[in-house]
Amino acid sequence: MINKQIVIIGAGVTGASVARELSRRQLDVLVLERASDVCEGTSKANSGIVHSGYDAKPGTLKAKLNVEGSRMMAELSRDLDFHFKNNGSLVLCFDEADRGALNDLLSRAETNGVEGVRILEADELRKLEPNISDEVVAALYAPTGGIVDPFMLTVALAENAAVNGVEFSLDTEVMSVSKDEKGYLIEAVKHPSITNKLESDENIRIHADIVINAAGVYADTFHNMVSADKIHITPRKGEYCLLDKKVGGYVSATLFQLPTAKGKGVLVTPTVHGNLLVGPTAEDTEDHDATDTSAEGLAKVVEVGSRSVKALPSRGNIITSFAGLRAHEDGGDFIIGEVSDAPGFIDVAGIESPGLSAAPAIGVYVAGIVDGICPSEKKTDFIATRQGITSMALSDIETRQRKISENPLYAKVICRCELVTEGEIVDAINRPLGATTLDGVKRRVRAGMGRCQAGFCTPKQVAILARELGVDISEITKKGCGSGLLTGYPKDETKGGEAHE
Ligand SMILES: Cc1cc2nc3c(=O)[nH]c(=O)nc-3n(C[C@H](O)[C@H](O)[C@H](O)COP(=O)(O)OP(=O)(O)OC[C@H]3O[C@@H](n4cnc5c(N)ncnc54)[C@H](O)[C@@H]3O)c2cc1C
Numbered sequence: 001m002i003n004k005q006i007v008i009i010g011a012g013v014t015g016a017s018v019a020r021e022l023s024r025r026q027l028d029v030l031v032l033e034r035a036s037d038v039c040e041g042t043s044k045a046n047s048g049i050v051h052s053g054y055d056a057k058p059g060t061l062k063a064k065l066n067v068e069g070s071r072m073m074a075e076l077s078r079d080l081d082f083h084f085k086n087n088g089s090l091v092l093c094f095d096e097a098d099r100g101a102l103n104d105l106l107s108r109a110e111t112n113g114v115e116g117v118r119i120l121e122a123d124e125l126r127k128l129e130p131n132i133s134d135e136v137v138a139a140l141y142a143p144t145g146g147i148v149d150p151f152m153l154t155v156a157l158a159e160n161a162a163v164n165g166v167e168f169s170l171d172t173e174v175m176s177v178s179k180d181e182k183g184y185l186i187e188a189v190k191h192p193s194i195t196n197k198l199e200s201d202e203n204i205r206i207h208a209d210i211v212i213n214a215a216g217v218y219a220d221t222f223h224n225m226v227s228a229d230k231i232h233i234t235p236r237k238g239e240y241c242l243l244d245k246k247v248g249g250y251v252s253a254t255l256f257q258l259p260t261a262k263g264k265g266v267l268v269t270p271t272v273h274g275n276l277l278v279g280p281t282a283e284d285t286e287d288h289d290a291t292d293t294s295a296e297g298l299a300k301v302v303e304v305g306s307r308s309v310k311a312l313p314s315r316g317n318i319i320t321s322f323a324g325l326r327a328h329e330d331g332g333d334f335i336i337g338e339v340s341d342a343p344g345f346i347d348v349a350g351i352e353s354p355g356l357s358a359a360p361a362i363g364v365y366v367a368g369i370v371d372g373i374c375p376s377e378k379k380t381d382f383i384a385t386r387q388g389i390t391s392m393a394l395s396d397i398e399t400r401q402r403k404i405s406e407n408p409l410y411a412k413v414i415c416r417c418e419l420v421t422e423g424e425i426v427d428a429i430n431r432p433l434g435a436t437t438l439d440g441v442k443r444r445v446r447a448g449m450g451r452c453q454a455g456f457c458t459p460k461q462v463a464i465l466a467r468e469l470g471v472d473i474s475e476i477t478k479k480g481c482g483s484g485l486l487t488g489y490p491k492d493e494t495k496g497g498e499a500h501e
Contacts, residue, residue, distance in 0.1 A: 004030045006370065007186055007208035009174050009222060011035075012043035013150065014351050015214035016157035017363030023164035025367070025376040030206070031158075031166060032186070034173035036193055036480025037440045038433065039154035041216040043356065044443070045291060045324025046238075047267060047277060049254055050146035051354040052089065054109035054117055055264060061334040063112045066354040068361035073146060076360050080160055081388035082152035083272040089145030089254040090125070092308055094135045101258050105140050116143040131250050131309045145254055149272050150356055151443035152388065155433070157359075160386045162432045164379070171196050171480060172204070174215075177225050183209040183344055184226070191481050194436045194469055210344045210373060212366060217288045217327045219349035223335075226342040231335060231349060235288050235325040238280025239297035241305075242320045244451055247313040248274040255308045264353065266304040268312070273446065278305035278312065280324070293321045319451050326352035336362065338369060346370070389427045389445055393419035414464070415457045417450020422464060429468040436469060438462070439479040458485070 006022060008015045011033035022029050035041070053067035077084035093102045102119060109117035120141045125132060128141075162168055171193040178185050186206040192198040213222045220233040254269035260282070269277050279301045298321050306312040329335055329350030339345045346369055348362060355362070392400055392410055403410040403423065410423035428435045428444035435441045438448065438461055447461060448454030454461070462485060466473040477483045 002030075002204065002206045004028055004206055004208045005374065006030070006210045006212065007032060007184075007206060008212040008214055009177075010041070010214035010216055010219075011038040011154075011158060011168060011170070012041045012214065012216050013039070013154045013157065013356055013359040014043075014216075014348050014362055015212070016154050016161060017359040018212055018214060018348065018366045019161035019166045020157045020164070021363035021367035022370060023161045023166045024378055024382045026379060027370075027374070027376050029161075029166045030208075031161075031168045032172045032174050032188055032206075033168065033170050036171050036195075036437055036477070037435070037443075038158040038168070038170075039151050039443060040479065042324050042327065043150055043154045045240075045322050046150055046353070046356055047240075047269065047280065048148055048150045048271060049089070049267070049269065049357070050084065050148050051357045052109070052117070052142040052144040053112050053114045053354070053357075054105050054140065054142055055259060056108075056112065056354065057333075058108060058111040061336055062354065062358070065334065065358035065361040065365060067112050067114060068364075069354075069358035070144060070146070072360040073148060073357070077148070079384055080156035080386045082156045083149040084146055084153075085272050086144065086146045087253055087270065089142045089256060090120070090129065091140040091142075091256045091258060092132070092136045093138045093140075093258060094133070094307065096137055098258055099138065102138060102140050109140075109142065114142060114144060117141065129251055129253060129255070132255070133307060133309055135307070147254065147269060147272050148356065153356070153359070155444060156386055156388065157363075159431060159433050160383070163383055163386070168433055174222070177211060177222050177345075179226055179342060180207075183207060184211045186211065193480060194471055194475060210346065210370060212346045212348060212370075214348045214351075216351070217325050219327060219347065219351075220329070223339065223347050223349055226345050227339045228341055229339075231347075232330050233350060234284050234328045234330070235286070235290065236328045236352070237283045237285050237290060237323050237325055239293045239301055239323040240277060240279030240321060241298055241301050241314065241318045242271075242322070243276035243278065243314065244317045244319050245274045247317050248276050250276055250313055251309060257304070257308060266301060266308075268305050268308045273449070275319075276313070276317075278302065278314070282326075284328075285325075288325070291323045291325060293323050297323070320453055328352050334358070334362075336365060336369075338373065344373060389424055389431070391445070392421050392424060414460050415447035415450060415454075417452050418446045418448075420445050420447040425461060425464050426468055429465060436465070437477050437479050437483075438465070438485070441465065462486075
């Protein structure tokens with residue numbers, strides 16, 4: 001039996017943010033994540049928008065934590081070195097009859113305390129966004145809106161938590177949680193993986209004084225294991241099209257349409273890395289892993305997104321599509337707090353949009369709840385900052401020359417679309433909580449994120465991963481267990497060695 005003061009279930013942006021806040025304290029914290037990396041759930045598949053906070057219903061936790069989280073994001077991005085840009089957002093109104101709805105959003109913004117929000121008329125709007133649709137009559141402008149790299153935000157929070165002493169157990173799936181006299185018994189399965197170094201599944205039992213339930217679309221399952229007061233999460237699927245960087249400058253702000261009952265509707269936005277993103281749809285499903293995309297869903301994304309701009313440059317420019325699942329709880333608000341009939345069990349459930357924006361504030365809020373249950377000393381040696389991986393493509397000439405003179409691998413370009421070097425990939429693998437999969441490398445340094453979507457660089461990346469991790473290339477996967485890339489060797493070749501690179 002493993003004994004821990006605090007166990008966090010889930011290493012999405014919520015679990016990672018909570019882990020980082022708890023790592024400021026003298027506490028023994030373990031994060032259990034069923035995937036082979038952090039940021040493998042909803043946190044990897046969303047719009048990447050830092051909402052300013054005009055949309056959430058006043059008085060809700062969503063509204064409070066959205067506004068607080070978005071105010072924290074710029075400083076956090078400097079401290080933890082991830083990409084964030086304050087590009088502003090517009091909610092477009094296509095019909096004079098809808099001005100009332102736009103004004104309602106303006107009053108919500110004022111009630112929620114969002115700074116600088118105002119209505120822009122057609123002339124001013126077109127100066128700001130020349131490619132906006134001719135149909136638009138006015139828009140709500142939120143200058144504090146931003147865009148963020150959701151992977152790097154989550155990875156940065158988790159890495160910083162790990163550096164400050166939080167333990168992460170990846171490929172570890174929680175099967176059950178039950179109350180006992182002194183806390184909670186967690187039964188989990190460790191799956192075979194590069195980090196776990198196991199031949200087959202291993203059952204483990206952990207005792208925790210406090211459990212933090214940050215399991216995304218599965219958070220209702222764990223809540224309902226310990227409480228008589230049930231909750232229910234409906235996964236709400238959102239599909240996207242990601243467009244090539246050559247059309248990334250088509251808009252500069254994030255363009256929303258007026259929200260619907262199911263959410264903020266289809267947006268058109270630049271990403272922090274210069275692509276153009278269009279989506280998402282909103283379809284309820286009971287399948288908690290349904291992250292497939294469909295021809296109909298993607299056609300709808302293009303059709304609805306096309307309304308916002310003059311001519312959506314989608315033809316020939318869609319480089320990939322993806323889908324994410326919002327964790328929609330029936331009550332519609334975030335559920336964050338100690339469960340009334342399960343002392344020491346803290347829900348961080350129903351974290352649908354704006355969960356990414358709110359994440360920094362959610363971490364602080366949950367740590368405050370933990371302080372109330374189990375007061376602890378603050379660490380005097382907490383490391384508040386983190387240095388990200390230097391991007392050679394984005395560095396100035398002096399930095400590039402210095403890096404190359406220190407290590408020639410920074411001169412060897414592996415991903416030709418995003419100009420990612422072998423030196424950066426090696427850094428991504430060898431950091432705390434480093435990458436062990438192709439997707440892990442992709443999310444840390446963008447190798448394979450470009451127009452060819454890893455068509456050219458996959459074999460080279462596999463060879464680098466195998467070499468750095470000291471395993472055979474056949475063990476390298478796309479995203480962990482069940483996503484193997486190689487099925488076997490040609491008859492006349494022996495395993496391993498340069499021949500496979
Ligand atoms: C289509 C879409 C668009 C969105 N756009 C935005 C946006 O622009 N801005 C914004 O602020 N928010 C947005 N969101 C919301 C945001 O993405 C989420 O609120 C946030 O990512 C939730 O993070 P999480 O950590 O709670 O969940 P997740 O990222 O899903 O993390 C939960 C983790 O728990 C793990 N887990 C589950 N079961 C187990 C188990 N049995 N054992 C161990 N681990 C387990 C999962 O593997 C996962 O890693 C969007 C969401 C979607 C779906």
